[in-house]
Amino acid sequence: MASEALPPPCVAPRVRPVTLEDLDQVAALELESFSNPFARDALASELQRSWARVLGVDAPPHGIVAFVDLWLVADEVHVINVATAARHRRRGHARALLQAVLDMARVRRCASVLLEVRPSNRAAIALYERFGFAVIATRPRYYDDGEDALVMTAKVR
Numbered sequence: 001m002a003s004e005a006l007p008p009p010c011v012a013p014r015v016r017p018v019t020l021e022d023l024d025q026v027a028a029l030e031l032e033s034f035s036n037p038f039a040r041d042a043l044a045s046e047l048q049r050s051w052a053r054v055l056g057v058d059a060p061p062h063g064i065v066a067f068v069d070l071w072l073v074a075d076e077v078h079v080i081n082v083a084t085a086a087r088h089r090r091r092g093h094a095r096a097l098l099q100a101v102l103d104m105a106r107v108r109r110c111a112s113v114l115l116e117v118r119p120s121n122r123a124a125i126a127l128y129e130r131f132g133f134a135v136i137a138t139r140p141r142y143y144d145d146g147e148d149a150l151v152m153t154a155k156v157r
């Protein structure tokens with residue numbers, strides 16, 4: 001019997017849930033992206049929490065190159081962390097993740113998506129503003145180094 005040609009591998013990035021097998025990559029991403037990164041164990045705990053979801057951008061052959069960690073809190077979605085590997089930035093990966101978060105919030109009939117961001121983080125603020133997030137409050141000295149946090153929210157309904 002003649003064997004059929006295999007389809008070409010899918011190389012387009014796609015958003016999918018992060019699994020335990022991805023944790024080394026996600027921990028490395030945390031390390032290069034944040035001054036106070038989640039350790040691998042903390043990330044593993046996130047995967048176990050019924051109220052948490054961790055989504056990643058899988059970009060073959062690189063594996064997970066961006067991720068978002070979120071919590072489902074009553075009728076709100078709280079974005080805990082979002083990061084893209086430095087070499088893979090400005091390719092729309094965080095945009096794909098934010099879109100997935102907003103889609104999830106809509107499907108779950110959540111009222112809003114909420115997050116904290118440093119006022120100095122112009123890249124992240126520009127990203128969030130593209131999705132309609134607006135500043136609703138400031139949390140003074142929220143971060144370990146004493147920087148304030150801006151609380152930003154986007155309405156879903």
Ligand SMILES: CC(C)(COP(=O)(O)OP(=O)(O)OC[C@H]1O[C@@H](n2cnc3c(N)ncnc32)[C@H](O)[C@@H]1OP(=O)(O)O)[C@@H](O)C(=O)NCCC(=O)NCCS
Pocket residue numbers: 033034066081082083084085088089090091092093094095096116117118121122123124126127128130
């Ligand atoms: C913020 C971050 C997640 C963006 O990830 P990314 O995958 O590069 O973002 P995208 O390519 O999807 O960019 C989407 C939009 O965000 C904005 N943006 C992203 N990076 C930007 C930058 N360096 N400067 C200005 N705007 C930026 C732009 O509007 C961009 O759209 P454009 O490329 O069409 O102009 C990434 O820079 C990162 O991981 N930073 C370190 C971790 C961090 O600060 N996370 C946020 C914590 S609150």
